[in-house]
Amino acid sequence: MSITIRPFTLQDAPAIRQLYQRVSAESGGLARQPEEITEEYVHHFLTRSLDKGVGLVAERNGELVAEIHAYQAGLQIFAHVLGDLTVAIDVSAQGQGLGRRLFTELLSQTKARFPEVSRVELLVRESNTRAIALYEKLGFRQEGRFEGRVAGAQGLEADIPMAWHAPGPPDTT
Template sequence: MHKKYHIRPALEADAAILCAAERRIAETPGRLVSHPDELKETAYAEKIRALADIGCYLVAEKDGVIVGHAVLEPVASRLSLAHVYTLGSMVVHSGADGQRAGSALMRALLQWVQQQSHIERIELRVREQNTAARRLYEKFGFVLEGRFDKRIKLADGSYLTDLMMAWFAPLPPASSTTPQRPA
């Protein structure tokens, strides 16, 4: 039986929990791009505030405990890119792996996107070796668009490849008032 999650908007009061979770995950080289000491609680509170009106910052709770979070934000303030958003973070907190928190978050993000008629494309980057995340994104319709070899350099001098994936909003149904071509 799969577990139910309460998905809600992130609050500034969640910043310490979100930062601590990402610091723990970042301790494993390559899981996140950031190193643990680069992650600052104040940056999380600022991001939550900044996205309140222009993006979507969600947390997943199980039994009142935050077990994951996800951030969807505009790529740029340029008019020609207003239809493009990026999945800046999708983090399942340590101990909640494999319990479908990521699926619950992605479902909620895409529901939010459906209410935003201007969003037509979501981009993300994922480590090539993160097969669980790649499967999740593919399950929700993301497609591979490219690869960035040697994009992330680890402390031991080795490199990781990032993959670029994208999701496209479904086309609206054809209008019944569309003129028909003569037979």
């Protein structure tokens, strides 16, 4: 069963919402709870990503199994940043390299479509060590800790801000 990655469209909204509800039901799957995955929430990030960012879905046999998006904040001082990055991968598609493929494609499209973007940001809870390791392999760097920011089943934990920095132009000096 091959998995294909493509840009998302507004027509993907119902399937993305279902995916997010499934993933958020898993412990540590998403920051939001299933009841917080509303039509308005999905519509918001879809339209922002389509307007000022990158949004991708992964399909297996016509079923949506993953989604990733990031977008610009809309403020001039942050025009060089894509943020609000979220990735959701159905449990049935995890552990197969799909996260790496999604991030690689997101970064590739960012470089091609948004040459002004030199930074892609995300937050990850400290207990998600598997994700942190993947992000570091992809070139993201940890940039501090927000102590006690995430209230989880095990109590409060830190949110880790991470960023990928686009390679600069070659130094010609």
